[in-house]
Amino acid sequence: MxxxxxxxxxxxxxxxxxxxxxxxxxxxxxxxxxxxxxxxxxxxxxxxxxxxxxxxxxxxxxxxxxxxxxxxxxxxxxxxxxxxxxxxxxxxxxxxxxxxxxxxxxxxxxxxxxxxxxxxxxxxxxxxxxxxxxxxxxxxxxxxxxxxxxxxxxxxxxxxxxxxxxxxxxxxxxxxxxxxxxxxxxxxxxxxxxxxxxxxxxxxxxxxxxxVLVAPTLRSVMDATGARLVRGDEALLEREAVGVVVAAMSMENVLPRLIEGSVVVVPGDRTDVLVATVLAHASETFPSLAGIILNGGFDLAPQVVRLLGGLDSSLPILWNELGTYDTALRITETRGRLAADSTRKYDLALSLFETHVDGAALLALLEVAPSQVVTPLMFEYQLLDRARSIRKHIVLPEGDDDRILRAASSLLQRGVAKLTLLGNESAVRARGAELGLDLADADVLDPNDPALQRQFAAEYATLRAHKGTTVDMAMDTVTDVSYFGTMMVKMGLADGMVSGAKHTTAHTIRPAFEVIKTLPDVSVVSSVFLMALADRVLVYGDCAVIPDPTAEQLADIAISSAQTAQQFGIEPRIAMLSYSTGDSGSGADVDKVRQATALVRERRPDLLVEGPIQYDAAADPTVAATKMPDSQVAGRATVFIFPDLNTGNNTYKAVQRSAGAVAIGPILQGLRKPINDLSRGALVSDIVNTVAITAIQAGTQEPGSPAEAPAPTPEGASS
Known part of the structure; x- marks a missing residue:
């Protein structure tokens, strides 16, 4: 039952x-x-x-x-x-x-x-x-x-x-x-x-x-009042209207009464109040509004329409034929509903429940025994829960991307991490308010901040002096959002960075290669994907960074991947993949995998590793019983190391599409401090997961001094 x-x-x-x-x-x-x-x-x-x-x-x-x-x-x-x-x-x-x-x-x-x-x-x-x-x-x-x-x-x-x-x-x-x-x-x-x-x-x-939970969306208000959108961004109709202001008075008396997140009811013939309200919304000194309803059925004069067009405001302006009283009454009678498409309400509802209800006690009352199966949803929750328990500070350089802002709002609502967004503070907060997001707890830093720019430039010039970099040259470099965010991590102003929603992989990780550098005993920065299948989570590496690793690099990737698996509660059993199993094949490619396997055993005798091994023998117990019956890894592998980027990238995408797996990553590994890259097609949920992963890496990674090992070049990186 x-x-x-x-x-x-x-x-x-x-x-x-x-x-x-x-x-x-x-x-x-x-x-x-x-x-x-x-x-x-x-x-x-x-x-x-x-x-x-x-x-x-x-x-x-x-x-x-x-x-x-x-x-x-x-x-x-x-x-x-x-x-x-x-x-x-x-x-x-x-x-x-x-x-x-x-x-x-x-x-x-x-x-x-x-x-x-x-x-x-x-x-x-x-x-x-x-x-x-x-x-x-x-x-x-x-x-x-x-x-x-x-x-x-x-x-x-x-x-x-x-x-x-x-x-x-x-x-x-x-x-x-x-x-x-x-x-x-x-x-x-x-x-x-x-x-x-x-x-x-x-x-x-x-x-x-x-x-916010009981507030109706502006779209609900529009439907309740029989209004239609005449100007503004239709996407902003999903913002919650947390109050109503009836602007049936002179302009100077309306402006002090504006409320954050409110819908303002303006008589259609009071164009002076309309224009003043739009200007107030655009100003940093007045509250951000959810929208305006012009009531009374009056058409706007052409010169007013022209003026509004010149203001270039995205604030939704609605129009209806009702009187002021009926419009206000219908708004106040409109109830808010918790719906799946209202991300802010959804996150807020879960946050309130998690904060005020003892979930463990509820599960105990219901006598729920933990499942032995780990579904993708369960794994994603474990990521968020672990990140929440350590509350690391993550910098998000792309503060001008709506997906980043939505993810930041969700992360802050759920208490997953402390966040810094990079960008012009007024612009970032204004856009967040327009989208109906709660970014009050986020720090916003401008990469052109002169004090930080000088501080970062001096440090960067010191780190890159051997390349002839001067402080003046560094002053320009560190204003780039990827370099600025990386310097924050380097200098301890943040624990990790997540970027790449609007930038290439190379643009995101090149600063990390130059500034953060690799851990001791690690020669390369590589990557893994956490592949959440229907009932378990596997680790695939390297699928995004190193095109054709040498045997030594392949051993590094395997050891780093095993450490990453342990960070996320996965017992590492490493399969060094090839087109042949055991001693059945020969050739340069197989020999490379065989040599890499020997290096892993030599450097980390505590790790379970098998190779060369074919994917089916690594993953399927029945095949393993025939091909490698005495192996502790065959048929039970959790960490799959691909011989090259071409194989790894194609395999993870094939498994993702054909098996319905959730691919979480790429997760960079081997750096002294965590920097992670996003796909430019990343969804909000991908960003949330990557921030949680970065926070966990920051919480489990041992700090160290800058490494002297040469960093790889990012030209071959893929996402």
Whole structure:
């Protein structure tokens, strides 16, 4: 039987979707197959936004239709028959999963007592313990509840659960008053303890209300007010509107009332206020706005349109025919929803859950045993969790790239690393605000900062004096973002660097070859990819840097790759790959691999290594039993060393595409401090993973003095 948990609430608008997402994400870190089930929905076929949100999670692979039990109409018509259908449909989902998150109904069109009672009946019949979500605000959202209020709500709700024989697992007070979390937890805990009658205490947690989570997007506001976009960047319609300003007054009185992230309602005939508001948004001295709504149905005069065009603002300007009162009313009645396509809300929801709910305790309550299988999602979580535990400082030189800004916001929300972005601070923060990102905790440095430029130039000139570099020459070099970021790492102002979203591999790593240099006893900088397969993680090297390594370089790559594997919790068993296995083949290429294998054994007798060996003999136990029956590596290899870049690069891409593996990398290895390169086609998730990897490398790598070994040239690097 799978692990089951039933998430329900006593009323609507408690933010149950935030809790469901947090529980789903927590389970996915330990289990390979996690499912979602919605016992009662408005429709079996029409979209349910909570179910869509959860099905979008990477751990869930189920069709929408299978995850719905019955509709409200079916419950109204015959509750007992509906319950039987729910049980049957749940059984079909459970057979496919290690755990199922069951999300109760949403209090849309039936009375609260009746609906809670039916949810409790469902939980009891499914044998699923209840995670009860209590709203920290009254159901209409108008007032925050005190600890005493929350105790009363808990008294009524837990009594209803008991009457239907539902088992209470834990209680979460969501959207709670941030200034009274302890009081609220104490009030609910008293209620639960009083009802437990000597049983084991039920955990109680509280999540504070966050205005971003409950704020609607500008697109939702546009739809609610019947508006259309007349100017600005359509992509910015996804920004949350955290407030509303009605600008039905003179310009000088409007400007002081502007609020960060707000939507400003401007009468369509007040073009002076419109222009002033757009200019204020562009100014560094006024708040950044989500958008403007021109109401009243007035068309803009051609000269005003021309003026706005000259301002070159991306701020969305919407237009509708409603009056000011109706426009403002519809905006205030528009509720925010947690959706998979709202990255900021998604990250914020997970961050709040991780911060305020003891995930380990929740898993213990559910008696979840760690899986022996490591899925790509589980491995990615382990990366983030390890990076979060050490909180290293990473510099991101490409602060003018939206993907970098989105990744930075996600990393900061999840507390994965300290970050410095390079670029003009005003421009970086303005673009982040336009995208609705939270970059408040990021440092932003300008590569043209004169003090740092002089400091870095002096150090770089000293390091490159043997090449004839002077301080004046270095002053120009270090303003390049890759050199500036590398110098930050070199001089201890950052622990590592991640770049390459807009620059070539050579541009990213050449400064590292010149400045950071290699570790002792390492002659080359090489790379690996972490290949997350369906059930395990393998290490492939070198797939990005050295085109045709010598035997000595191949041995270096193997030893560095084994060390990288250990950094990420992978037991190294090294396969030195060739087109023949053991003594079956001959030729220069095979001899090179055979010599490299001998060098690895000589330099690191503690490592398990086999070579030459073909890929099938290294990876498949059945083939290994025939070709190398006595080998400790054959059939069980975890580190695969390719004889050249051509083989390695093509193989990792073939496995990535044909086996559906997640390729994480390239990860540079052999440097004294971690510098990592991104593909120019990198997704936000790739950047997040690479920053986490860089932080882990920084936390496990021994510091040392600059190496004197010659660094390789990057001309052959590939990405």
């Amino acid at each position: 799978s692990t089951r948990i039933f998430i329900t609430s006593a009323e609507g608008h408690t933010g149950k979707s935030t809790i469901a997402l947090g529980v789903l994400d927590t389970l996915s870190h330990e289990l390979g197959r996690v499912g979602v089930f919605r016992p009662v929905a408005r429709s079996v076929s029409e979209p349910d936004y909570v179910l869509e949100l959860l099905l979008a999670h990477d751990s869930v692979d189920l069709p929408y239709e299978q995850c719905v039990g019955v509709t409200y109409d079916e419950v109204h018509a015959d509750p007992d028959a509906a319950l039987a259908t729910i049980v049957a449909r749940f059984a079909a989902i459970e057979r496919q999963c290690d755990a199922v998150v069951i999300v109760g109904s949403d209090y849309t069109d039936v009375g609260s007592p009746t609906e809670l009672s039916f949810n409790a009946r469902i939980a009891a019949n499914l044998g699923a313990p209840v995670l009860l979500v209590l709203g920290g605000r009254t159901s209409d959202g108008s007032h925050a509840r005190t600890g005493a209020d929350m105790r009363q709500v808990a008294d009524v709700t837990t009594a209803e659960l008991r009457s239907e024989h539902a088992s209470l697992l834990a209680v979460i007070a969501n959207r709670a008053d941030p200034e009274h979390l302890d009081e609220i937890v104490a009030g609910v805990r008293e209620s639960v303890a009083a009802s437990a009658e000597g049983a084991e205490p039920v955990p109680v947690w509280a999540l504070p209300e966050d205005r």
